Amino acid sequence: MINNKLNSTFFQRDVLEVAPGLIGKKLVRIINGIRSDWIITEVEAYRGEEDLACHASKGRTKRTEVMYHAGGELYIYLIYGMYWMMNIVTGDINDPQAVLIRGVQHISGPGKVSRALKIDSSFNGESVVNSERIWLEKGIRAPEIHCATRIGIDYAGDYWRNVEWRFFM
DNA sequence: TCAATGATTTTG
DNA sequence: AAAATCATTGAT
DSSP states (O other): OOOOBOOHHHHSSOHHHHHHHHTTOEEEEEETTEEEEEEEEEEEEEESTTOTTSGGGGOSOTTGGGGGSOSSBEEEEEETTTEEEEEEEOSSTTOOEEEEEEEETTEESHHHHHHHTTOOGGGTTOBTTTOSSEEEEOOSOOOOOEEEOOSSOGGGHHHHHHSOOEEEO
16 A cells, blocks of 8 residues: 555545545644644535635635635635634636535534644645645545534525535534 | 634725 | 624633
């Protein structure tokens, strides 16, 4: 066996395939030379300019630029002045999609995920395929995956507010 | 129920 | 230039 890393083929699919596929996957982060593994337990999908909950619904801006890249890069941004959100860009180039990492094993909340993983803006645009400090690997097993509505996006209108694009185990 | 807290986006 | 908007959390 070579390694268990997920490659760009995995990420360059539609976000609604990648997001549930990430549940149970292992997120690996090197901090001060020490490796730590995290099982992804909850994610949300954000897809396209038509998704009013997706930042790309405002169009292509300096902030959303990364979402227009081909899948396999991180999209990092600050929310409420205190929490870094970590997303993984998916899909093809010029198709803005991303998966929010909402929970990992024994940690809850997407703000605390990035805090625990020591994620900051220097990771914006970072490749999760080539990076020496963060990547994804095949996980433990194929757990049962549940769906529900996304959190914290009540502004997005009746339709987008209610699509069940949050996936968890 | 709401304050904290700052980058991004809009003129709400 | 100023105001509003947040993929949140935790403490009142």
